[in-house]
Amino acid sequence: MRSVSPSAPLPPLESRASFLVSQLGIQSAQRFAAGLAPLGLNPNQFGLLVHVARAEGQSQQQLADTLGLHRNTMVALIDDLEARGLAERRRHPRDRRAYAIHLTSEARRLLPEASRIADEQEALLVEDLSRAERTQLIGLLARISARTGQRAGVHPGYAGPGEP
Amino acid sequence: MRSVSPSAPLPPLESRASFLVSQLGIQSAQRFAAGLAPLGLNPNQFGLLVHVARAEGQSQQQLADTLGLHRNTMVALIDDLEARGLAERRRHPRDRRAYAIHLTSEARRLLPEASRIADEQEALLVEDLSRAERTQLIGLLARISARTGQRAGVHPGYAGPGEP
DNA sequence: TATTGTTATACTCTATAACTATA
DNA sequence: TATAGTTATAGAGTATAACAATA
Numbered sequence: 317m318r319s320v321s322p323s324a325p326l327p328p329l330e331s332r333a334s335f336l337v338s339q340l341g342i343q344s345a346q347r348f349a350a351g352l353a354p355l356g357l358n359p360n361q362f363g364l365l366v367h368v369a370r371a372e373g374q375s376q377q378q379l380a381d382t383l384g385l386h387r388n389t390m391v392a393l394i395d396d397l398e399a400r401g402l403a404e405r406r407r408h409p410r411d412r413r414a415y416a417i418h419l420t421s422e423a424r425r426l427l428p429e430a431s432r433i434a435d436e437q438e439a440l441l442v443e444d445l446s447r448a449e450r451t452q453l454i455g456l457l458a459r460i461s462a463r464t465g466q467r468a469g470v471h472p473g474y475a476g477p478g479e480p
Numbered sequence: 481m482r483s484v485s486p487s488a489p490l491p492p493l494e495s496r497a498s499f500l501v502s503q504l505g506i507q508s509a510q511r512f513a514a515g516l517a518p519l520g521l522n523p524n525q526f527g528l529l530v531h532v533a534r535a536e537g538q539s540q541q542q543l544a545d546t547l548g549l550h551r552n553t554m555v556a557l558i559d560d561l562e563a564r565g566l567a568e569r570r571r572h573p574r575d576r577r578a579y580a581i582h583l584t585s586e587a588r589r590l591l592p593e594a595s596r597i598a599d600e601q602e603a604l605l606v607e608d609l610s611r612a613e614r615t616q617l618i619g620l621l622a623r624i625s626a627r628t629g630q631r632a633g634v635h636p637g638y639a640g641p642g643e644p
Numbered sequence: 645t646a647t648t649g650t651t652a653t654a655c656t657c658t659a660t661a662a663c664t665a666t667a
Numbered sequence: 668t669a670t671a672g673t674t675a676t677a678g679a680g681t682a683t684a685a686c687a688a689t690a
Contacts, residue, residue, distance in 0.1 A: 327595065329530065329633045333614065334508045334602045336621035341505015342636050343628065344498045366493065377671055389658075391673060413666045413671040431491065438498045444627060449620060450497065456609065456617045457500035463608060464507065469493045472506050541648060553681075555650060577648040577689045 337457075344441060351433045355426060356400060362430050363471050364393055368403060368417055369427060375414040383470055402426065501621075508605060515597045519590060520564060526594050527635050528557055532567060532581055533591060539578040547634055566590065 329335045349359050357365075367382055368374070374382075380390040394417060397403035402423040408414040419427075442450045462468070493499045513523050521529075531546055532538070538546075544554040558581060561567035566587040569579040583591075606614045626632070 327599075329527075329598075329635070330622065330625070331618065332598065332602045333618050333621060334512065334598070334605045335633075335635065336618065336625055337501055337605070338505040338509045338512070339630055339635050340621060340625055340628070341502040342509070343630065345502045345506070346636075348498065348502070363493075375671070386659080387670095387672070388660085388674090408671090411667075411671080413664095415672080434493075434496065434498070435491075438496045441498045441501070441624060441628070444623070445620065452616060453620045454495065454497050454500065456613060457497060457504060458494065459608070460605060461494070461500055461504055464504070464605070466503055466507065469499075471493070471499065471503050472510075539648075550682075551647095551649070552651090552683085556680095572648095575648080575690075579649080 340441075344437065347440075348434065348437050351437055352430060355430055355433070357426070357430060359471070360393065361397060361400075361402070362434075364397065365402060365419070365423055365427055365430075366469075368419055369423075372418045373406075373409075373416040375408060375411070376417060377414065379417060382467075384467065384472065397423075504605075508601065511604075512598065512601050515601055516594060519594060519597070521590070521594060523635070524557065525561060525564075525566070526598075528561065529566060529583070529587055529591055529594075530633075532583055533587075536582045537570075537572075537580040539572060539575070540581065541578065543581060546631075548631065548636065561587075 345359060352359060352362060364379065364383065367379060376390045376394055377387050379394075380387045383390075385393075394403055394405065394415075398405065402420055404418045404420055405415040406418055408416045442453065445453065509523060516523060516526060528543065528547070531543060540554045540558055541551050543558075544551045547554075549557075558567055558569065558579075562569065566584055568582045568584055570582055572578040572580045606617065609617065
């Protein structure tokens with residue numbers, strides 16, 4: 317049993333998983349952004365492209381729901397992808413209010429490249445961990461992610477709360 | 481050996497440490513911000529307070545260097561702390577251009593409370609990991625953090641690059 | 645001449661509300 | 668009446684440059 321003296325020194329931040337994960341997470345996101353920049357892509361756009369690729373023809377509202385964003389935000393994101401020639405707004409087959417969002421062939425060419433960059437970042441991050449340690453780390457992080465109510469494969473980015 | 485077909489499916493994001501650490505890191509930072517809010521503190525202010533507490537009497541420029549921020553940014557941060565009654569600008573004993581930044585007694589009262597909140601967040605994050613697993617996780621993250629050139633105990637926050 | 649702190653400005657992100665056209 | 672998409676506006680956060688006082 318430990319008694320806590322009133323002037324006990326504060327525990328160092330760097331010994332907390334929550335601090336380390338947040339410190340490394342922001343660094344990792346920044347480096348990924350830098351790696352992606354030569355492709356003219358940012359992480360948000362990449363994440364959105366991935367989710368469009370998983371199921372083409374979704375409406376902007378569906379994509380916003382999946383990613384936990386407001387539909388207003390999705391407008392600008394799709395605008396950007398469209399301007400970059402990576403996404404198309406097609407007429408929705410059954411709802412004339414909505415668009416069906418599709419990838420362009422350029423996006424299909426670019427996605428594997430971006431994925432390769434993600435692999436490079438991954439390799440850099442876990443560089444000096446053994447294979448067993450990498451598996452351990454990913455396993456532990458995935459368990460926490462699943463339990464703390466993260467939608468699998470959805471990155472909050474720097475975006476805030478979704479629908480009210 | 482694996483041959484990569486041109487239309488190979490993209491590897492799921494959630495199997496990458498870099499994705500998971502970034503996803504969890506941002507979530508962790510947001511939860512910490514929410515936990516700190518009742519104290520009228522945000523994570524940046526808490527981080528700054530910790531670094532002031534480690535060595536009182538530093539100049540704003542010294543603190544900015546330590547945290548990797550621009551001195552312009554430090555002005556507003558210290559302004560906020562001063563307005564909250566948590567920091568004092570005193571005359572620097574040897575340089576009349578500079579201030580010596582000190583904690584107030586209110587800050588000394590608040591810091592342990594904030595630290596307790598950080599402990600709660602930590603407990604919540606690693607809730608269903610065994611003691612051995614927690615040690616493993618922290619060890620692996622700390623190794624990566626040390627290698628990837630993170631200043632120990634310095635959180636990049638959402639702040640960008642420091643001095644040019 | 646260089647450095648400390650400050651202010652002003654612009655730029656990016658995000659949050660909110662209101663509008664239109666369809667359902 | 669509710670929903671999909673859009674637009675406008677306001678607010679936070681941050682980057683840059685320029686300034687006064689002091690070294």
